[in-house]
Amino acid sequence: MKKLIGVLAILSCAIPSVYAIDSNAKNQSLLPLKRMTVGPYDNFQATVDENEKFLYYTRSENLSSQIMRLDLSTGLTQSITPRDADARTPALSPDGKVLAINYFKNDAKGDICLLRDEEIECITKKGVVDHSPVWLGNSRLAYISSDDSGRQSQLMVYDMGKKSSEALFKGELYAPDLSPDGKTLVFKGKRNELVLYDLGARKINRTLNVELPGLTGPSRFSADGKYLYFAQYMLDSNRDLTIDGRDAAAIYRYDISNSNVAAPIQITSLDQNCSFPYPSKQFLYMTCAFEGALDIYRGPLSGTVPQTWVQTDLDEAHMVARSYSDRILFLNHIHNRFFQLSDGEYEERVMQNFVYANEILPAKFYLDSILNRSPGRADLKAFSILFDAYSRWEVLPQKKNLGAFAEFIRTKRQELSKLPKSPETALTDAYLDHFANQSSAAEKKLPALRLEDDLSLYLSARLARLVFKERYPKFLVDNVLKVDATEQNRLYYLSLWLAELKPGKDPTAEVNALKPLLKEPMTDLLQNEITLHQITKIQDIEQKILKKQAVVALVEKYKTNYFALRLLINRSIVVLYQGKKSRDMADIVSLWISYIKRDSKEYPYAIEAMRQNFVDLAYQFMNAKTDDKKFAVGSFYDSIRTSDDLESHYQFVTLNQANWNEFIKSYRTMISQGLIAQETWAFIHVIRDTILSGKKLEADDYAEAAVKIEGISDTHLGTGMKYLLLGYLYHKQLQFTYEGFKYDKSLAEKTHKAYLFAMDGALQNDRIQASALQNLAILHLEIRNYTLASEFLQQRHTIAYTSAEEEQTMAWLKAKAMYLSNRSADAYETLRIALSKNPQPVEPFHEKAAFYAWNAGNFEAAESHFKQLPAASLTNAVRLGYGYTLFMQNRGPELLATLDPLLNSIPPNTDIKKADAPALTVQPLKQRFLALGLIAQSKTIDGNRKAKALEERLALFETIKSHAKMLHFQAENLSDQKIKELQDLVQIRLMQGDQGKASKVLADSLTEADAHGKEYGYLSNTLISALKNAWMLSVNVPLNKEQNANLANKVDQEFFTQKAFSPLVTQKWAEMKLIQAVYFDKNFEKGSSDLFKTSAMESLKVEKPDIYSLVSRYRDEVQKDVAVK
Template sequence: MKKLIGVLAILSLTISSAQAADATVKSQSLLPLKRMTVGPYDNFQATVDENETFLYYTRSENLSSQIMRLDLATGLTQSITPRDADARTPALSPDGKVLAINYFKNDAKGDICLLRDEKIDCITNKGMVDHSPVWLGNSRLAYITSDDSGRLSQLMVYDLGKKSGEAIFKGELYAPDLSPDGKTLVFKGKRNELVLYDLGARKIIRTLNVELPGLTGPSRFSADGKYLYFAQYMLDSNRDLTIDGRDAAAIYRYDVSNSNVAAPIQITSLDQNCSFPYPSKQFLYMTCAFEGALDIYRGPLSGTVPQTWVQADLDEAHMVARSYSDRILLLNHIHNRFFQLTDVEYEERVMQNFVYANEILPAKFYLDSILNRTPARADLKAFSILFDAYSRWEVLPQKKNLGAFAEFIRSKRQELSKLPKSPETALTDAYLDHFANQSTAAETKLPALQLHDDLSLYLSARLARLVFKERYPKFLVDHVLKVDATEQNRLYYLSLWLAELKPGKDPTAEVNALKPLLKEPMTDLLQNEITLYNITQIEERAKNRDNKRSVVALVEKYKPNYFALRLLINRSIVVLYQGKKSKDMADIVSLWISYIKRDSKEFPYAVEAMRQNFVDLAYQFMNAKNADKNFAIGAFYDSIRTSDDLESHYQFVTLNQANWNEFIAQYRTMIAQGIVAQESWTFIHVVRDIILSTKKLDADDYAEAAGKIEGISDTHLGTGMKYLLLGYLYHKQLQFTYEGFKYDKSLAEKTHKAYLFAMDGALQNDRIQASALQNLAILHLEIRNYTLASEFLQQRHTIAYTSPEEEQAMAWLKAKAMYLSNRSGDAYETLRVALTKNPQPAEPFHEKAAFYAWNAGNFEAAENHFKQLPAASLTNPVRLGYGYTLFMQKRGPELLATLDPLLSSIPPKTEIKSADAPALTIQPLKQRFLALGLIAQGQGIPVDRKAKALEERIALYDTIKNNAKTLHYQAENLSDQKIKELQDLVQVRLMQGDQTKAAKVLAESLTAADAHGKEYGYLSNTLLSALKNAWLLSVNVPLNKEQNTKLVNKVDQEFFTQKAFSPLVTQKWAEMKLIQAVFLDKNFEKGSSDLFKTSAMESLKVEKPDIYSLVSRYRDEVQKDVTVK
């Protein structure tokens, strides 16, 4: 059921899609970061050589960290430190010849070591915590050494020529870096200090106090020495009430080119969560975690805000921004680059955005800063109390009123009581009621408040949602929407009210009740809800003309009013989408885009929304079997003309391939007109020549096509599609290299990275995400990374499936990957759940579910699944699994009934098939051999059937062993098993009452043991156990003493010719000698005494007293048995 999904699996799942932007509108958007490494493991702490040929970084994989090197030309990576020890924090010398690292092989606290030509030399000693290497030219290296607490730190400088070091600074410091002129060190001091230190004068030049919320991270000089880059950890991401290095960060930079250091400029968004900046001459490298695992990204040295943007650009970008993090970023530029806001105005707006984003700790920082400037503001003093309480309440387990928190709330009430009464103190008091589980009191107080400013209104609405729940819309009507606030705020709260309307329900009554209380534009937007509802209820487009004209008229009326138009368009898209009116929704988006200037900051959002609608509409009709399929072709074509989207190109060509000669002329026209890029021409020809090819392709065909796709720009809209196709092309090349367990590892890495880059380029596109995850799973199944395969399939399961068949196929692969990664229980559970959805046909799922169940030890469940199989499905491999299930449940008669048909179908002298891949070749004789083993060892089996099964198996052993590799066996294990089964047959002969035959078989077992000793050594556990068992059987079976004595002598000879005595071998040999003394020599006292006088036992007593003690106890137990007898 496994197949390469590739680009052929792109199916419509949701309205969302790729969030890339067209090159023509890049300057209208924040600049993107380019991902340099891919997971699923964490990659961080980047450094590059001067020519930016190689990127060095730390990779954390399975609780172990290594230093990796990425070739920036080929994209291939390799580990450059041994895997038997942890290493991190690479620092490359200016000449690129030596890499300094933090190495943990010889010291768990970490040493500073130098890596040259794969040789590692450590320059520090054990005992101290050594870390943070930084080069001071090519011959000197600085690093920090500290005690375990980290509070007593020294900045050391090591001279590579003199091979000695000295301390040049003591105090609180971390992560030093050297200025390009070699004169100044910067290091992190106390919490939010960046310290500039003159190396020549050995003194601090100045200290920069970073006035930002949270914790300041390590800093780096720019290549020209003008800037200091650093990370500021600002959000309490893990909600532990502390902002530290485990939380989300943004990159900032200081201009330190003169003595008047301005405020730091934020250059990445908090949503991107970036830290560990490393500025090269061309790019800024950083570690970001905005897509899951930590990875290295690269961006412009000036950050994600275009340097060409002026004040008006920033204002517009702030107005249209879709995230609070982006607004905070843009506010920083408005304030610190163009100085258009006072400090208080800036801090108040940033504080509000943090509150809106529900990030209370950084909001509290800015609130306290404003209070320091304007200490008389009682409203902010009240909110300071509120923010303290809110941040503590938010992290309470299950929001229960725990004792310590109750005391905390009481203390906050006392603080609040000291403030003059005001609407803000009353609002804070209502919040404290809610936090104290006194929501009834909060419900009473909240409606009585008279609030007018933006922050107070927002906080009251948030509390209302918490306490009123289903009555929340009424609170908005009675106490928020009526307030004479700014139009922007009134529209915002109207959007909250509209979001509470139930999809598909006629809103007329609720809308008409609210309209008299409001005024334009809100009344028009309310009326539009009724119009939109009517559109969703009418199927005939002709009858909907008047309704659509009403929407068009409103768009025309409010096109100068940005916020009213945005809410109008947004609600139209939402309601029509919920009503499954994609064509009408596309008309609305087209209308929207026609009113937006192409050079506006809103235009990229409109284009993306329009593309989404066209693509969504296309997928609805893509699999139609009638003329409706033309709607899909037309919608993809509209998307191409609007956005030049690669996914739309792909689907348009695959759906319309029969008309290639016709539409290719349209492409020439669109390229000539600048509607689509020239590289789109390359893309569609690769799709035609590779994906749609009817001829047999070879590896060179795929390699040539991959080269063409590699040349497509990452700024092209639909870059996720580019990398999905590229991964597919690499994958097909890779499959040509498969040879047994061998494959081209470089191609496998390129395939893996391309699929992950596809996901990176399509964060909001479930189609691309699902296809990439499926292909990643198949890739890692093929190259036997089963754990990774199961992880990717688990991620795939979080995205909706397009059909039950697709879901079943993914469940099948997921179960397989889990089984192959030693998770049989999880594999069984996966198929058990799949069976609840009634897959067709069900038999394969029951068969595999049974297989995984008995492998997991769940034999009852396995039997239940076997019973669901019809007789025709009970093939010999299935009967073997069924038989094993019955064997483990000690159900002998049913075991025989299940396995006898198998034995009847396979003749005893069946020939063994030749096989290049033993594990993939079914061998009937092996099946017979296994079935006989289950019968021979089964409980409740008649003795004669056991004897017959053992006789045949023993007779087969030589044939099986001679073909061990073909049958996927180990020859030594077969030899061991044969001896054991010969001795099992001795027991069976005794049960049959035939002592003579038992004695003969016992002698055969020792002959086999002698042969085993010649081939695998006389000190093997197999031979020692065989002798012990033979002597124990001699109680009831005559023993060939001469045969036994010769064999014992061979064992003793090999034992005493060892250069050194292995403790475990000595233990097994000693136990054998004790049994020999009882049953063979018939003199336990002498044998025991002689044994403990041997040099082997004397050595064991000294070197391994614990094992010596075990042998002594074994002797005592044997002696007790002898005494009883």
């Protein structure tokens, strides 16, 4: 099928994109992390050399782990450990000359080994768990040696000069690291503690207790020795009721230069899920998993929160944060850097944010800490019971022991009964009802509760969502919205109520019923819902303007009320988007921006919302079937002026290329005004000179363009588009290097990484994601990484398609990749599904579906697709496939009816074509040869017809063999097949009663066997099988005894001249000798006895008794057969 996509395809999807905030606004948002490695495999445990030229890390690929080296200047990677053994945990000596690794080739428990110039030297003994290497200068290496449980460990130090190890410390320890001055070792001790060990005094001089939920991970000294960096695993991500190294983590930094510092500073968000910190002199390297697979990232040593932020910045950032993980990060800085919250206030607020994020285990940690400080708080004791039960109930579908959970609930009820009755105990009791599948009881209890504090209200609303379902909005009205809570909380619960309104339905009745129960600003926000609905329905322009003016008035009224304005704008965007009123939505977003200070933390969110709206509107215009298409250019231009977004630049230039000389003046003006960056100039000129050039370009043209795109900052909005274009430019260069199976592997890696970076830079942009995945699939199809190609196409299938044609093309490529990666059944299933959607034209899909089906062994399905093809589509190649399908179903008459037209169209004396590209050249004589083979081997075709087919095939063998390479055959296989078919013809001649012809053909087969032996060896399967078959045929066909004896002697001679007896060859030879004794020598007893006395059999008995036993059983079976006869 024709390939319908190019290397670069920017696609419009129905789902709106949500980009990351423009990281140019560094003082307004968190600092970004730079991705250093790309998947699709896991990359972790980073270390760098002193000059930061090379990054070493562990890669886990297909259940095997290797040590990789990334050249930070070129971006190229290479594996530096052999692929025949696992390796991990690289540690580079300070002088960069030796890499210590954990190596598993000689010891499944792991050895500590040294890697120098590709030579590996292991320094530990087998049978002990050795791990976590760390250098103590250039001549000494520390590591941990422990028992299988890991609880009995000792810190060992290996002296490279003495080549010996000594124990330095015994106890529970993990992941050591050395301070830059070489005096102090840090390691993880019992539970959550970091132990500082004085190497000179050989004693512990300080223990840092990490008062955080979860598990403390490996720690590292900063390059100046002032800080300790460590990962804290805090979330039960996999919901197994245990927080361990498989869960989400954040990086913390402990100031150990100041003994007065009591708590570490959190420097990454839990959303980023980072661990294994490695601070260099310039950057902090870490392993993060917030974009799917584990990869190495790099960020500032101080973390993602700008160091320039003061207390007011943090307060504002916390207020506008869009994730609870970010709020927890900001609270940590407010409390631990600026000391603006008491310990109790801090823990309570962090606990609540974990509850809001549905992370109950870390919330329970903080709740228990508060209870330790205030043991008399019965409300928290009730919630402690609730959190225990909630965390277990949440994973209940994974548990099989439901009886144990029921017993657990009974125990919790008993604990609850001992507490004084209160609204909190009643709420917990209602939850326990729900957990025990007694939701009706919970429904009765919930409305009777009188709750007022923030956490109780939230928990009651969450339970109501679970038990009331469609009656949930009524519960909010009756039990939550009326509560005299803070305005911020009342607005939050109003947002929950508004979210339950059905899109497109007139909300007037529901809004008017609720308004009398509330007060401003909520009543105004409710009225705004009616106004917004009217805007989506009104056609009259003047009436619509009046309604929009009402929204403007509300924005003006609440411009100083952050949370009211945020809900007002958010609902306006949601309702107008649902009503497909993008132009009206753009007006609202513009209004929002006009009321926001440019240096506020909210401003980047507003700008992004506006850019997103303009781009969404532009794509709507692009895909319109009306004259609205012309408005797409204007919408992309609005996005450019607002945000300098690279995707918008790309589409604006490609759609408007005819007006280049006019709009380039506008670009000069926007650059001079500071609306867009100077580097954008290079971006649009590369588009013009490559994508839109219209002339044939050379590899150097693409290379020159790539250098320009490489110079664009990763902080530029739309960096996904930057890397998509860069991947395209690398890809085009790569295609110039294709030569057979050869290609430039460095360029292939750069192309692969660029496309993955494109996905990284546009996580929520389905257009970029889809294009990058398609291009990755094409790349790996071209360089024959078929498994990867099919994986990328499978991911592509999870994103909406813009057209039926595009979906058909992706299905076609996906099926091809699956077939080429030995997944014929999956390939067939892919095209079967594609056929259910009636692709056009349909014939190629039926043809390929049939091909994949018969390759998968599903011959009935294959036949059903062949039958769908019109006669004009039954080419000779198709007839061969159809014929094979019928052959495998023993359908001889239909097989002849299918293949006879092929045979009639190709004369027997057809010449073989000369071809520069044999794989792409159809050879009719090969088709005839294969068709004759199917007829000759069919079990349901008349013997005379089979004999005729065999005779013609046998006559063609020499011609076919002399052109074997061009015809994609192996000469040895052809020789083998010819012998087999000669002996097949013997059987047919016997069935026809012509013993004379049968004898001649049998002799011919042994003549061919002799020739085969001369060329490929007399101990080949082919020759031994030919002799065995000939001797068994001798029951009915006279043998040329001299010919047979000579051939048997040649086999024996080659067998006994071997330097050593191969067990499998000995087995084949012995079985042949047993058949020879029965049918040729006609003296089984003597032949069998002599055989088992040979040195070969004696050797087999000692070295491979299992194979010797098989030969013995074979002898016994032959003996039984002789006795029967």
